[in-house]
Amino acid sequence: MPPLGEHHYELTTTWTGNRGTGTSGYRDYARDVTIEVDGKPVLLASADRPFRGDSSRWNPEDMLIAALSECHLLSYLHACVTAGVVVTEYRDVATGVMREDGRGGGAFVEVTLRPEVTVADAAMIEAAEKAHHQAHEWCFIANSVNFPVHHQAVVTA
Template identity: 55%
Template sequence: MASARQHTYATEVVWTGNLGTGTDTYRSYSRDHRVSAAGVPAFLGSADAAFRGDAGRWNPELMLLAALSQCHLLSYLYVCAANGVVVTGYSDQAVGTMEETGDGGGHFTRVLLRPAVEVASATMTGKARALHAEANRLCFIANSVNFPVHHEPSIRVAP
């Protein structure tokens, strides 16, 4: 059995939403912040607009959904390459459902990934569809969440 390799990731989140009185009241501060990591562009974050955030910025819920979608894409491309399926196009219209709890918290209950995959040959469509399960099994992010990640792939042949 191969030994496990460990990877460490580091980010910095800096709150930029002190409007002068800090968190004096729930409405007295902005949820705005900056997210950065070494070697990549920083981006602006906030809370979801439903939680007094800026809808023009990324929020943690969108980032979680994007991470699941990206991870599935990367795992899927890997398993396709390893199994002789030539992918020539891929897009995903992912949707996640989060429910609030009565105590002010909440949790995701499910995510649906809807990858639209284009393959090089009609002979690859069946295997291309089946490999989504393997990609999900290998996806680091899907393996790290406590809710189901479902897939509704569509496969088409490149013109």
Template identity: 55%
Template structure:
């Protein structure tokens, strides 16, 4: 397949001017909204440790969520292509960011913990192996400079309950 380029445009609008802009560290809110086309806005903010609103999404959570979502989408695609029926999928993903004394920081790693339920008769060993292939194909996972570990659990059963 030929090389293709995909572009993603997102608009960020800061909504946190409380009247005096950034006149002081505590004088403004970290609130903002992310939009793309006609999609619903994502209410964003800073992590609560950095004066953010705990009811809104912060960039660190969105990064972990993007990794989890990308892996899940690739995994479901690979299972469908292999004839493996997934009936439920959940992931309790967790990322660790290390903050330095001067305030800078970076992620040191993310762990994805997908729990997958397969339809009766499904090949659980093949389904487990497809997690590795999904990790190799995930656009977001391939783009980060920190390790993304995978700790999947796969079960075969009846119903759609998560593992």
């Protein structure tokens, strides 16, 4: 049994892009992948288009930004409940910058979250703005990356 507060996650990633000759050449295989977690819909994934992937599928870069955005959202809602702020709407248009290193690799250098939040009463706006800082402190995913995660939040009533 894991220690108190320790959580384990498991998923299965399967390459489905063998076109009949495996990886016999760089252009001979698709980057198609399925990602499965018991009890959840299968996620169809691939590489990003510049890396010979299928742009109609999720790619790792999309999923990293999505994980940061959703984690902040969920942490933020908790922070608002704790502060007595009633959130009625939340939408985030998140962006990220990844830089290739010229050696076949690269890394994200930043992600910017742009939450647009609506609260039930104008008197809650200040506390709602402060809750973004608390949410960032609580976000497991933001605490796990080695690049800055910026926040450009707008809160209205």
